[in-house]
Amino acid sequence: MTGSEEPPSFRLAYVPGVTPSKWVRIWNERLPDVPLTLSTVSAAEAPGVLRGRGADAGFVRLPIDRTGLSAIPLYTETTVVVVPKDHLVAAVDEVSADELADEIVLHPLDDTLDWERPPGRPAFERPATTEDAVELVAAGIGLLFVPQSLARLYHRKDLTYRTVTGVPESRVALSWPEEEVAPDLVEEFIGIVRGRTVNSSRGRTPTPPQPKQKRPDKGGAPRKQGAGRTGGKPGAKNARGGSGTPKGAAKKGKPRRRP
Structure with missing residues (x-):
């Protein structure tokens, strides 16, 4: 470079x-x-x-x-209406646009909802910004429709918001x-x-697969062959079907008493 x-x-x-x-x-x-x-x-x-x-x-x-x-x-985003905490709308979880037809509704110049004007009665002037409109709601001038994220961004302790149905969404x-x-x-x-992983074909160069490493032998020493046939397990039956105990070996048990 x-x-x-x-x-x-x-x-x-x-x-x-x-x-x-x-x-x-x-x-x-x-x-x-x-x-x-x-x-x-x-x-x-x-x-x-x-x-x-x-x-x-x-x-x-x-x-x-x-x-x-x-x-x-x-x-x-969900559209909400911002109202004072003592407003009647604050008593419900959801309200329709028709129920707010008699309310004064502020329409800021930077409104992000796709409509010519919101429902309700228009205010005399349009606030320059959404933030200014929130201040006017706090002053009791009117209500405001905004995407929910903006209601959270400009949150005030004396205001609340509720979901509105029948209006455009951002x-x-x-x-x-x-x-x-x-x-x-x-x-x-x-x-x-979009949630692609780091190894996605459309993301960065995928990480090449790493070769598998051989697991080390836990015992370390070679296993002993069984007492029977080669490779057999200790105690396994021998080729003749016997028990694996050598012929002639003494059997364990209690000694017999002589008459």
Whole structure:
């Protein structure tokens, strides 16, 4: 390697709510010589960051403009409604969108759910971010629909959330530029996210099988041949069907008393 060449590295972007720690840990175990750097980007900025080569791959929220990008959908999140702890919704485990039709519902500009506007009555203004909208819920201004991971991320002691039915759900995907700068590393990370083992044919070079070692002889010394035929066991019957006791040998037992 010449002095002008940089050592390999992998840059991973992710949107709020996604927790990449498990995949990062596996990466560090398998490729300890290739550092992985993390950067958080908003859901709206993520596609542009990837197209601009600001990251080699990233976790995004669908739908996105896929021009110049590849993507693999990974999982779908449950949608919840964030409410004050003393709200009536807090008394149930699940609520439908129709039951919230009379509520004021906040619609932040960075909303990640695929709809034109949420159900319920709209607020006078749209908050700039989901985090700002959570603050307004705490102030009693309205309610907020978000993916469950964002409700956990912006959790407050005075707020809670409940599952909502009849609303869109957020899908999380792994995305990367179609013309990768480091295709081998991108493929490696795809394999990690998809659960491929280290010896997978599409992952790194499989570890060659190791030759089996011979087990050492426990006894160390050669076994003695039996008293009967060659190779027989002690006490085994001889070729004539006898008991293995030599002819003429005294039999053990109590001596007879003479008359």
